[in-house]
Amino acid sequence: MTVTLADVAARAGVSAATVSRVLNGNYPVADSTRERVLRAVDELEYVVNGPARALAAATSDLVGVLVNDIADPFFGILAGAAQTEIARGAGPSGTPAPAGSGTPSGHPGGKLAVVCNTGGSPAAELTYLTLLQRQRAAGVILTGGAVEGTEHTAAVADRLARLAAQGTRIVLCGRPGVEAESIPRARPEEAPTRGAGVFGASGGAPASWPGARRPRTPAPRGGEPVPGPVTLAFDNRGGAYALTAHLLALGHRRIGYAAGPVDRTTTRERLEGHRAALAAHGVDPAGRPTAHGPYERGYGCRAAVELLARDPGLTAVVAANDTIALGVCAALRERGLRVPEDVSVAGFDDLPFSVDAAPALTTVRLPLHEAGAWAGRLVMGAEAPPPGDRALVEAALTVRASTAPPRG
Amino acid sequence: MTVTLADVAARAGVSAATVSRVLNGNYPVADSTRERVLRAVDELEYVVNGPARALAAATSDLVGVLVNDIADPFFGILAGAAQTEIARGAGPSGTPAPAGSGTPSGHPGGKLAVVCNTGGSPAAELTYLTLLQRQRAAGVILTGGAVEGTEHTAAVADRLARLAAQGTRIVLCGRPGVEAESIPRARPEEAPTRGAGVFGASGGAPASWPGARRPRTPAPRGGEPVPGPVTLAFDNRGGAYALTAHLLALGHRRIGYAAGPVDRTTTRERLEGHRAALAAHGVDPAGRPTAHGPYERGYGCRAAVELLARDPGLTAVVAANDTIALGVCAALRERGLRVPEDVSVAGFDDLPFSVDAAPALTTVRLPLHEAGAWAGRLVMGAEAPPPGDRALVEAALTVRASTAPPRG
DNA sequence: CTGTTAGCGCATTCAT
DNA sequence: ATGAATGCGCTAACAG
Numbered sequence: 001m002t003v004t005l006a007d008v009a010a011r012a013g014v015s016a017a018t019v020s021r022v023l024n025g026n027y028p029v030a031d032s033t034r035e036r037v038l039r040a041v042d043e044l045e046y047v048v049n050g051p052a053r054a055l056a057a058a059t060s061d062l063v064g065v066l067v068n069d070i071a072d073p074f075f076g077i078l079a080g081a082a083q084t085e086i087a088r089g090a091g092p093s094g095t096p097a098p099a100g101s102g103t104p105s106g107h108p109g110g111k112l113a114v115v116c117n118t119g120g121s122p123a124a125e126l127t128y129l130t131l132l133q134r135q136r137a138a139g140v141i142l143t144g145g146a147v148e149g150t151e152h153t154a155a156v157a158d159r160l161a162r163l164a165a166q167g168t169r170i171v172l173c174g175r176p177g178v179e180a181e182s183i184p185r186a187r188p189e190e191a192p193t194r195g196a197g198v199f200g201a202s203g204g205a206p207a208s209w210p211g212a213r214r215p216r217t218p219a220p221r222g223g224e225p226v227p228g229p230v231t232l233a234f235d236n237r238g239g240a241y242a243l244t245a246h247l248l249a250l251g252h253r254r255i256g257y258a259a260g261p262v263d264r265t266t267t268r269e270r271l272e273g274h275r276a277a278l279a280a281h282g283v284d285p286a287g288r289p290t291a292h293g294p295y296e297r298g299y300g301c302r303a304a305v306e307l308l309a310r311d312p313g314l315t316a317v318v319a320a321n322d323t324i325a326l327g328v329c330a331a332l333r334e335r336g337l338r339v340p341e342d343v344s345v346a347g348f349d350d351l352p353f354s355v356d357a358a359p360a361l362t363t364v365r366l367p368l369h370e371a372g373a374w375a376g377r378l379v380m381g382a383e384a385p386p387p388g389d390r391a392l393v394e395a396a397l398t399v400r401a402s403t404a405p406p407r408g
Numbered sequence: 409m410t411v412t413l414a415d416v417a418a419r420a421g422v423s424a425a426t427v428s429r430v431l432n433g434n435y436p437v438a439d440s441t442r443e444r445v446l447r448a449v450d451e452l453e454y455v456v457n458g459p460a461r462a463l464a465a466a467t468s469d470l471v472g473v474l475v476n477d478i479a480d481p482f483f484g485i486l487a488g489a490a491q492t493e494i495a496r497g498a499g500p501s502g503t504p505a506p507a508g509s510g511t512p513s514g515h516p517g518g519k520l521a522v523v524c525n526t527g528g529s530p531a532a533e534l535t536y537l538t539l540l541q542r543q544r545a546a547g548v549i550l551t552g553g554a555v556e557g558t559e560h561t562a563a564v565a566d567r568l569a570r571l572a573a574q575g576t577r578i579v580l581c582g583r584p585g586v587e588a589e590s591i592p593r594a595r596p597e598e599a600p601t602r603g604a605g606v607f608g609a610s611g612g613a614p615a616s617w618p619g620a621r622r623p624r625t626p627a628p629r630g631g632e633p634v635p636g637p638v639t640l641a642f643d644n645r646g647g648a649y650a651l652t653a654h655l656l657a658l659g660h661r662r663i664g665y666a667a668g669p670v671d672r673t674t675t676r677e678r679l680e681g682h683r684a685a686l687a688a689h690g691v692d693p694a695g696r697p698t699a700h701g702p703y704e705r706g707y708g709c710r711a712a713v714e715l716l717a718r719d720p721g722l723t724a725v726v727a728a729n730d731t732i733a734l735g736v737c738a739a740l741r742e743r744g745l746r747v748p749e750d751v752s753v754a755g756f757d758d759l760p761f762s763v764d765a766a767p768a769l770t771t772v773r774l775p776l777h778e779a780g781a782w783a784g785r786l787v788m789g790a791e792a793p794p795p796g797d798r799a800l801v802e803a804a805l806t807v808r809a810s811t812a813p814p815r816g
Numbered sequence: 817c818t819g820t821t822a823g824c825g826c827a828t829t830c831a832t
Numbered sequence: 833a834t835g836a837a838t839g840c841g842c843t844a845a846c847a848g
Contacts, residue, residue, distance in 0.1 A: 002574060004825060015835045020827055030833060045570075050543040051468055052825035054459035055840050062470075062522075062543075070491070070523065071484035071760075080478040083525050087535070112539050114470075115478065115523035117488050127495075131520050135458040135470075162453075166410060297764060326764040333766075352479075356705060356734040358741075358766030412841060423819045428843060438817060460841035463824050 003044045012040035023048065054136055059167060061111040063139040063379055064132040066125060070117040072295065072323070073351045078143050078173065078372035083113035085376025086139075111138055111380070120261070120294075122152045129159040132168070139169035139379035143372075145266030146175050153178055160229060170229035173375040176265045177231030177390060230378050231390040232371055236266055236348075239364035239395025240273025243346055244318060246362070246397055248281045250405045252316040252344060255283075256307035257290045258300060258328055260320035267292070270320055270348060295320070300327020301334075308335070315343060315406035322347035322354045322363055329357065329402070340404035350398050359401035366395050411452045420448035431456065462544055467575060469519040471547040471787055472540040474533060478525040480703065480731070481759045486551050486581065486780035491521035493784025494547075519546055519788070528669065528702075530560045537567040540576070547577035547787035551780075553674030554583050561586055568637060578637035581783040584673045585639030585798060638786050639798040640779055644674055644756075647772035647803025648681025651754055652726060654770070654805055656689045658813045660724040660752060663691075664715035665698045666708060666736055668728035675700070678728055678756060703728065708735020709742075716743070723751060723814035730755035730762045730771055737765065737810070748812035758806050767809035774803050 009016040014033060021027040022037040029037075040046075054060035063086050067075035089110025114132070118124040125147075132140055140163060146153070157179040160170050172179065247255055257274055260267035275285035289310035293299030300319060304327070308314055317332075319325035325347030329339050337343050339359055347354060350365035371393045377383040417424045422441060429435040430445045437445075448454075462468035471494050475483035497518025522540070526532040533555075540548055548571060554561065565587040568578055580587065655663055665682055668675035683693035697718035701707030708727060712735070716722055725740075727733035733755030737747050747753050747767055755762060758773035779801045785791040 016826075018834060028833065047538060047542050049463070049825050051459040051462035053827075055457070055463050056826040058840070060459055069484075070478070070488040071481050073479050073481060073484070076477075076479035076481070076484050079523075080525050080527075083478070084527075087532075112522060112536075112543065113524070114520060115487075115525075116521070117491050117523075119488075119492075124495075127518075128520075130455060131518075134455050135520065162455075297760060326761065330764055352705060353734065353761045356738055357764065424842075426818060436817060457841050461843075464841075464843040466824070
């Protein structure tokens with residue numbers, strides 16, 4: 001039925017082993033032989049059997065990319081950039097892919113990126129991790145904020161440890177990386193970090209990080225040195241700080257905050273940055289209204305109403321992300337309030353549509369494409385991890401038309 | 409190193425075959441035995457080896473979902489909905505997943521949806537199809553418009569045929585399904601279509617197919633009748649017609665069209681619908697300006713400028729999709745033209761952000777979520793295909809604030 | 817109902 | 833440089 005390695009071998013007049021060697025290119029093969037084999041592959045339109053290959057080689061060419069919401073461009077951009085790098089398939093030290101790569105022949109180079117939509121559900125996250133473990137995935141990228149709560153963090157850390165032990169490369173992108181700290185490291189003697197790598201446009205925002213903790217018990221596995229997880233954290237705190245500082249500089253004091261879902265690392269970090277800026281400018285954060293809800297437009301609408309109810313004199317609203325900010329704008333408009341004349345509004349992420357909103361949204365730009373591509377290269381082992389296996393992706397304040405000085 | 413089936417068998421005091429049987433649940437096993445096995449699985453934290461399973465069973469639990477642009481919510485919504493259904497894992501006749509499903513145990517039910525980003529490139533599309541074929545994917549969903557051109561259409565049809573022959577279920581979602589027509593059908597005597605199924609707003613309740621299903625039989629090995637591809641086509645033509653008719657009814661005659669990328673089925677269909685409406689109302693399509701470009705905001709801006717240059721008296725611009733429409737609005741605003749007072753603008757798709765644009769966009773709503781979920785169910789074999797293996801997903805005109813009667 | 821016996825298709829030692 | 837075995841972990845026929 002389907003053509004196998006043996007068929008190709010027969011056609012080329014060689015052994016199956018030789019065909020395998022030609023296809024994988026990890027072994028010396030006479031040029032003439034290689035050519036004959038490749039021709040046979042082509043003529044028979046042979047396509048390797050992935051599962052068989054994975055079974056024999058104990059490693060598949062699948063790479064998982066977990067996202068919270070695939071319909072959200074935030075994750076789409078991240079995942080798309082990562083997938084491009086993963087499919088490009090440069091291995092360690094930029095090794096070009098094996099013979100026949102690029103062309104849809106027997107053994108194209110590059111790996112298959114599996115984008116998994118968790119919907120923000122911890123259970124789904126664990127399920128996908130298990131599914132990926134079961135496929136013996138070559139790597140896994142976890143994107144976006146994580147659900148906070150020790151039991152879930154521990155469960156994820158456990159699964160990641162299992163994956164790592166299995167040889168799966170792990171990259172945390174846009175996650176604070178708390179899970180990473182509980183994963184048994186391969187080289188526990190190396191200090192985890194401090195002065196970790198930094199990437200991005202240097203803003204002016206304070207990128208504060210609480211000291212990284214070491215794993216409790218250095219449990220060196222019996223096997224070979226497994227690479228530890230790499231963390232690409234977003235500077236949510238710094239970005240939020242800069243954004244709120246911008247509003248304060250404009251003269252705003254009565255600022256409301258439309259936060260993201262509760263118990264999410266991203267939510268907490270952004271809120272912390274916001275409050276830190278408030279406090280630094282003599283505004284008591286406790287006296288300011290805050291709402292919580294999902295990263296959706298509808299919640300933004302509700303949040304605006306709620307915040308306004310708690311402080312009718314609000315002159316500015318900071319939203320946890322651009323999507324929420326758009327909802328806030330809509331609700332404000334509906335109540336006859338102009339943006340930014342009556343109320344200033346700001347978002348976070350700088351997604352493509354934000355510049356098109358009316359007025360164009362003041363926000364904090366995250367280099368999502370770059371970060372996703374970086375994560376992709378890291379998970380492929382195409383690039384050396386940053387010092388301390390951790391880097392901070394900086395956020396850049398982007399001032400547009402939705403913020404202005406308060407009236408009067 | 410990693411725990412295998414044999415380990416579990418030993419722990420439970422049974423044979424490997426028995427463990428396999430309880431895990432797959434397709435075979436009678438004594439309750440007491442099953443319980444012991446499950447306990448062993450749990451204690452050992454056993455996780456099946458996907459590749460090995462796929463090799464032995466000649467079918468993997470991967471399902472591919474090809475999209476043109478993962479960063480575009482259009483595809484994100486489609487893919488997310490499909491993935492949810494695929495992960496749910498109801499097999500034929502809604503069979504609940506096997507033992508231990510849901511929990512991150514040995515063998516969770518459901519399959520792994522692989523979202524592949526082709527970037528609209530025919531080459532990438534073929535590469536992914538090959539990759540999926542190599543993984544012996546259980547199914548493949550192709551979404552979005554296809555590149556037109558006989559050679560590529562033929563190449564895709566060829567790959568799909570190969571996949572189908574291998575037992576991979578194929579679903580075309582949002583594609584006209586030209587490829588399907590060139591794929592060797594299993595039952596060629598059946599007329600491909602005519603009076604095909606219809607799904608959509610105007611149809612009222614979502615169509616359901618209570619069709620009788622055969623009792624669970626082993627997968628057809630060998631030359632058994634392979635199910636042909638199923639096509640879920642979007643009514644791009646009808647939607648575009650309705651939209652332009654709306655503009656004409658408002659009194660517009662000088663209408664410009666910002667079309668999508670050339671040689672794309674979606675582009676062609678929407679343009680055809682637009683022109684048909686024009687012609688039906690006595691406006692010569694040939695006399696109206698049309699621009700072509702990618703589904704991006706930037707192109708929308710350029711298109712507005714170009715269309716205006718070709719007809720400064722334009723009173724309305726129809727865009728191929730919402731993203732382009734937003735760009736058009738931005739460019740218009742920049743030139744001091746108000747929407748809709750000076751120029752009306754309309755989009756297509758009704759993506760979530762369209763209602764937030766200022767003014768809210770008049771567009772054509774496509775039930776993306778429903779269509780994606782439907783495709784997911786079809787590819788899982790959880791639902792019988794529509795009659796003729798083809799259905800039309802209807803589009804609904806959604807009038808909002810960006811369109812109004814022309815001035816004067 | 818359950819154990820035994822064969823492979824699935826390929827990568828890898830070993831030989832040569 | 834190449835061919836001949838061996839086994840990866842699991843499922844599927846066959847017994848019993």
